[in-house]
Amino acid sequence: MSRSTASATLTSKTWKGVAAGVAAVAILAGGGASFAEWRASAAADNAATITSGVLDISSNNNGTWTNRAGVEINPAEYVIVPGEELTYTESMTIDAEGDGLEATVSTNIPSHTGGPELVAALRDAASLSVTLDGETYAPMSETEGPSAIVPTNDGEQTVGIEITIPFDAVEQVAQGQHVNIGALEVTVAQTPMAG
Template sequence: MKNSALIKGTAAIAVGAALLLGGGGTLASWNASQTATPGTVVAGDLNVVADTGVWTDGANHTITNIANYRVVPGDKLTYTQVLNVTLTGDKMAATVAAEGTGAVNGFTAANVDVTGPVLTAGSPSAVVSGPLTTSGTVTATITFEFKSGTAGRSDVTKSYNFGNVAFTLNQIAPA
């Protein structure tokens, strides 16, 4: 019986060792873990919104309805459009442009002078010559002058349709 007990004891030790060395038990090994909190990435914003444009005459009086206003030689009219520009982003920069008036002109070219749109920004106001880097306002100005030297009945009942002006912001990719 002693041999049987000795054999059973030896077998039990062998099974225990096998379990520890095999997968049944564990041998100590170093292990560590850590979590990180990268945060949240938030996109910026690039937008342009036009206020209601205003026509004024040479005396700076507001013209409430340009379609009902009749120019005469010597009139100089100015259209002013304020653009609210949103530029949000750590490296945000954008160019601003005014494109086309789609003008349909019935006047004799020598009798009218049309300029613009000219874009200005800042205080004091300066012509936009480079990229914008902050939110703010940009002012677009268009002028129409019916020259005072227009002779006789030249250009009576003629019209000048400015059509549409498109104001475009284009982001400049960061360097």
């Protein structure tokens, strides 16, 4: 009996000692003790300043509307008929700076509202071309609407904007309707970079 009691007492003391040791380690680890470590640094060989570019467009306030015959008109007072074609021409300034920068020039013609048949006829037939340094950039495709991709050079460039809106209708379609194009806009946006 006494041997069994002594064994139980010894085991109890052993576990108490282990618990005390674990507690001491925990106190050392979390109680403000510090562990030294080696550390070094060196300046990068090719460190440099990174500079962002610019892309902007502004109107030169010289826009004109002409009819199929090339006569200047006021579209607010002009009444179109099937077979007519209206053209808006203006020079704008693109300010572009950035390596590998290309831009898409587009118009907001598809967003204009008015008589539904007339809106559809003008929107679907509208096209845009951009002239830069004597070269004309036509729409990317017929399905992408009135827009064109143009290369950009560092600094300001004057581009010619021409928006052509033919009107074709049959029978009684699109008669007596109006489309508000007073908020006509030209937008320039960066094209996604390849790679």
